Amino acid sequence: SAPMASRDLAESLLPGGGASASSSHDEYEERAYDSDDKVSISISDSEPDDDGDPGAARARPAFSWRKLWRFTGPGFLMCIGFLDPGNLEGDLQAGAAAGYQLLWLLLWATVMGALVQLLSARLGVVTGKHLAELCREEYPPWATRALWVMTELALVGADIQEVIGSAIAIKILSGGIVPLWGGVVITAFDCFIFLFLENYGVRKLEAFFGVLIATMAISFAIMFGETKPSGKELLIGLVVPKLSSKTIKQAVGIVGCIIMPHNVFLHSALVQSRKIDTKKKSRVQEAVYYYNIESILALIVSFFINICVTTVFAKGFYGSDKADNIGLENAGQYLQEKYGTALFPVLYIWAIGLLASGQSSTITGTYAGQFVMGGFLNLRLKKWLRAVITRSFAIIPTMIVALFFDTEDPTMDVLNESLNVLQSIQIPFALIPLITLVSSEQLMGSFVVGPITKIF
Numbered sequence: 001s002a003p004m005a006s007r008d009l010a011e012s013l014l015p016g017g018g019a020s021a022s023s024s025h026d027e028y029e030e031r032a033y034d035s036d037d038k039v040s041i042s043i044s045d046s047e048p049d050d051d052g053d054p055g056a057a058r059a060r061p062a063f064s065w066r067k068l069w070r071f072t073g074p075g076f077l078m079c080i081g082f083l084d085p086g087n088l089e090g091d092l093q094a095g096a097a098a099g100y101q102l103l104w105l106l107l108w109a110t111v112m113g114a115l116v117q118l119l120s121a122r123l124g125v126v127t128g129k130h131l132a133e134l135c136r137e138e139y140p141p142w143a144t145r146a147l148w149v150m151t152e153l154a155l156v157g158a159d160i161q162e163v164i165g166s167a168i169a170i171k172i173l174s175g176g177i178v179p180l181w182g183g184v185v186i187t188a189f190d191c192f193i194f195l196f197l198e199n200y201g202v203r204k205l206e207a208f209f210g211v212l213i214a215t216m217a218i219s220f221a222i223m224f225g226e227t228k229p230s231g232k233e234l235l236i237g238l239v240v241p242k243l244s245s246k247t248i249k250q251a252v253g254i255v256g257c258i259i260m261p262h263n264v265f266l267h268s269a270l271v272q273s274r275k276i277d278t279k280k281k282s283r284v285q286e287a288v289y290y291y292n293i294e295s296i297l298a299l300i301v302s303f304f305i306n307i308c309v310t311t312v313f314a315k316g317f318y319g320s321d322k323a324d325n326i327g328l329e330n331a332g333q334y335l336q337e338k339y340g341t342a343l344f345p346v347l348y349i350w351a352i353g354l355l356a357s358g359q360s361s362t363i364t365g366t367y368a369g370q371f372v373m374g375g376f377l378n379l380r381l382k383k384w385l386r387a388v389i390t391r392s393f394a395i396i397p398t399m400i401v402a403l404f405f406d407t408e409d410p411t412m413d414v415l416n417e418s419l420n421v422l423q424s425i426q427i428p429f430a431l432i433p434l435i436t437l438v439s440s441e442q443l444m445g446s447f448v449v450g451p452i453t454k455i456f
Contacts, residue, residue: 038275039202041070041287068290073206074270075295076213077364078117081263082110082302083216084361085165085328085354086158090250090257090420091306092331095313096323098247100230100237105251106310107238109258110303114296116259116431117267119438119449121291124268126447127437128278131268132375134443135433147429148376154261154426155372156397157419159365163187163398166358168329172351181402187362188395194363195387202273212360217301219353220308223346226339229311237314249421256424258306264430265375266368267295281446288447328354366391 094102124130129137132151136144167183178186197205243251271291277283313331316338317323326334332350339346370386373379379386401415441448 038273039070039073040275041067067286068293071274071287071290072294073203074121074267074273075117075291075298076301077206077209077270077367078263078267078295079298079302080209080213080360080364081260081266082113082258082299083213083305083357084158084162084257084260085168085358086161086420086423087257087306088165088309088354088357089161089328090253091309092313092326092328094247094250094254095310095315096317096320096326097250098244099314099318100233100311101242101244102247102251102254103234103237103307103310104239104241105243105254106258106306107303109255110299110306113259114299116264116434117295117299118292119434120264120267121271121295122288122447122449123434123438123444124271125276125287125291126278126284126444128272128276130272130371130375131265131430131434131437132372134437136376136378138437138443139433144376147433148372150426150429151261151265151372151376152369152393154423154429155365155369156393157422157426158260158262159362159369159393159395160398160401161419162358162361162365163395164358164401165328165354166190166362167402169351169355169358172329172332172347173355181399184395184399184402187358188391190359190362190366192387194366195384209360209364212356213301215356216305216353216360219349219356220305220312222344222349223312223335223353224308226346227312227315227335229315233314234307234311252424253420256420256422256427259427260423261426261430262365262368262372264434265372266364268434269368269371269375284447369393 091106094106120131123134127134132148135147139147163184164180166187167180170178170183170186171180194205197208271287274287276287312335313326316335317326322334332347332354335350336345336347366387369391373389374386437443438449
């Protein structure tokens with residue numbers, strides 16, 4: 001019959017479609033990772049069990065490099081949100097417009113971003129659920145829908161920057177043969193790369209992102225070495241706060257591109273990729289401990305990369321007639337004109353770093369979109385279908401931008417800066433639920449955050 005056919009079609013779109021209808025209700029609850037996909041954390045038999053010991057959660061576990069390695073991964077995927085093309089746009093605009101003056105803001109924005117991400121990871125580990133799921137469970141339907149819409153808007157804004165960044169890099173590396181819209185089409189298929197890698201396991205996916213982050217670090221470190229920014233001015237910029245009325249937009253953009261709303265939702269889901277017994281406080285404490293370490297290490301790497309980009313453009317273009325016209329695409333050409341005597345063309349070093357940034361961030365954006373849509377709406381669909389739906393949300397407006405904006409027109413850079421400002425406006429819609437939930441003793445138990453953490 002028709003109703004039966006419709007039901008069969010619906011079941012075929014679920015993970016494990018066609019399974020027995022006697023499955024429990026919990027099996028149809030959206031989850032970040034299936035149990036079989038999670039990475040095992042080996043526990044030594046010599047480690048004490050905390051059953052019945054309320055003080056075990058307060059005992060700091062003995063440090064183990066082997067365990068840190070097993071927990072390493074989610075933090076580096078999260079730190080890509082600090083390195084997307086929107087960040088590179090913010091970095092180069094800040095460097096060109098303000099020189100070294102906004103480095104202190106970049107530092108403190110990264111510190112505040114780190115605090116937010118640590119809270120996000122803590123929430124995910126302790127509750128065993130990610131932020132979007134908890135919003136659906138803890139808030140009334142109207143608030144859940146409103147939060148979902150605002151998060152999707154932030155995701156689309158970020159994805160426009162990420163896809164455009166990749167498309168610009170492809171255009172540069174192809175010598176202009178591939179137009180901007182062609183680069184967008186190529187980048188649109190990266191969700192299939194993501195699905196391909198995901199089928200090989202979480203660790204393979206994390207290794208792929210590790211390679212992309214290393215590519216960015218090497219590319220921008222080479223640029224830093226070739227342009228030789230002033231070390232003295234760099235240190236002064238980091239420790240002496242300065243802000244003029246002319247650089248307020250760049251300052252707001254730095255905050256918006258460092259603290260990404262969708263990244264808060266993403267990190268709370270990524271930490272669930274490890275098998276953690278949330279009923280045992282010592283195991284939860286151990287996971288929080290190691291996730292804190294690896295997240296901080298990852299953000300140190302991201303801060304180094306952002307510093308390299310900002311100082312390169314501060315050294316080369318601050319106070320010049322090109323400072324007002326520089327953007328993602330012409331940045332490489334301007335660098336080539338100024339530092340073209342280098343062994344390897346700076347234009348292509350810039351393009352390789354930009355491509356690594358764009359590709360890594362578009363794939364993590366797809367990942368975040370799956371968690372956001374699945375968590376808020378409780379959609380438990382097959383991975384390929386969720387990826388296609390999530391990608392469609394962002395790729396359509398991006399294609400419109402690519403077709404109607406000329407990358408050599410200043411309007412494109414104005415758009416990128418405006419999207420960074422949009423991210424800063426959207427931050428409260430991620431922070432308020434996060435802080436509310438991690439402050440709930442009923443939800444967090446002994447892992448509830450204190451009043452000082454809430455203030456900051």
